[in-house]
Amino acid sequence: MAKPLTLVPVPKLYLLTNDDEFELLYRKLETALATGLIGLLQIRRKQVLAMPNGQTLLYDEAVKIVALAAEYNVPVVINDDLTLAAQLGVGVHLGQQDGSISQAKQQLMPNTIIGRTCHGNVDLVKAAQDDGASYAAMGAVFASTTKPNANTLSRSQLIDGCQQGRDNSVNKSIDMCVIGGLTAENIGQLAGLPITYIAVVGDIMDLPLDRITKRCQEWQQALAEWQSPA
Structure with missing residues (x-):
C-alpha cells in the first residue's frame, strides 16, 4: 500500500520595509496589507536610523506603521531594537549581536x-530553539539587491536547518523563516x-506603488502551488 502523502502548511509572507x-x-x-496576503511585517529603516535624529524619526514612523498593521490584524516586529519593540508593545527580530532571546522574553x-x-548555521537554529525564540531566520537563500554580497545557503544547509526546527527531541518548537x-x-x-x-523586501517593496497589488497576487498564486509531498 502506498504511503499517504504528507502536505506541509503553506508559508506566510513576511514583508520587510525598505x-x-x-x-x-x-x-x-497599505496597498500590500490590503491584499490580505501579508502574515508578518518587520520595520527595518537603516537609512532613517543613520540620520542625526534617527531614533526619534523611527519611533514616529513605527507608531504609524504599527497602527496601520493593526487595522489588518498583521503582527509587527522591530528590527534589532528591543527597547523600541517594548515601547510599542510589538515583537522584535534580533541579529546575533543584537541582544539575547532571554532578555527579549523578559522585556516583551x-x-x-x-x-x-541564524544565517546558514544549524547550530544557531538549535540555540534559538533552546532559548525559546519564535522563529529562526536562515539566509541568504539567493543573492538579493538588499544584500548582494551575502553568502548564500546550500540546499543541504537549508534542509538541515528545517529538520532542526522540527526536531521532536527538544521540547521547544521553532518556526523557520527564509530570506534573501x-x-x-x-x-x-x-x-x-x-x-x-x-x-521579502525588494520583490514587493522596491516596485512602483501601482504594481504592488499585482505582485502580491502573483505571490498568492505561487504560494497556492506550494504544497507537495514532504
Missing part, C-alpha cells in the same frame, strides 16, 4: 514574536520544506 521616503512607504504598505509581553538571525533574494518566480524551488515565513 528605505523609501515615509509617505511612499506607508502607501505601499508573553507570546510576543521574537525572531533570531526570494521572488514569486523562484520560491517554488523551496516547495515542500517546512517553512513558516518567507521574508
Whole structure:
C-alpha cells in the first residue's frame, strides 16, 4: 500500500520595509496589507536610523506603521531594537549581536514574536530553539539587491536547518523563516520544506506603488502551488 502523502502548511509572507521616503512607504504598505496576503511585517529603516535624529524619526514612523498593521490584524516586529519593540508593545527580530532571546522574553509581553538571525548555521537554529525564540531566520537563500554580497545557503544547509526546527527531541518548537533574494518566480524551488515565513523586501517593496497589488497576487498564486509531498 502506498504511503499517504504528507502536505506541509503553506508559508506566510513576511514583508520587510525598505528605505523609501515615509509617505511612499506607508502607501505601499497599505496597498500590500490590503491584499490580505501579508502574515508578518518587520520595520527595518537603516537609512532613517543613520540620520542625526534617527531614533526619534523611527519611533514616529513605527507608531504609524504599527497602527496601520493593526487595522489588518498583521503582527509587527522591530528590527534589532528591543527597547523600541517594548515601547510599542510589538515583537522584535534580533541579529546575533543584537541582544539575547532571554532578555527579549523578559522585556516583551508573553507570546510576543521574537525572531533570531541564524544565517546558514544549524547550530544557531538549535540555540534559538533552546532559548525559546519564535522563529529562526536562515539566509541568504539567493543573492538579493538588499544584500548582494551575502553568502548564500546550500540546499543541504537549508534542509538541515528545517529538520532542526522540527526536531521532536527538544521540547521547544521553532518556526523557520527564509530570506534573501526570494521572488514569486523562484520560491517554488523551496516547495515542500517546512517553512513558516518567507521574508521579502525588494520583490514587493522596491516596485512602483501601482504594481504592488499585482505582485502580491502573483505571490498568492505561487504560494497556492506550494504544497507537495514532504
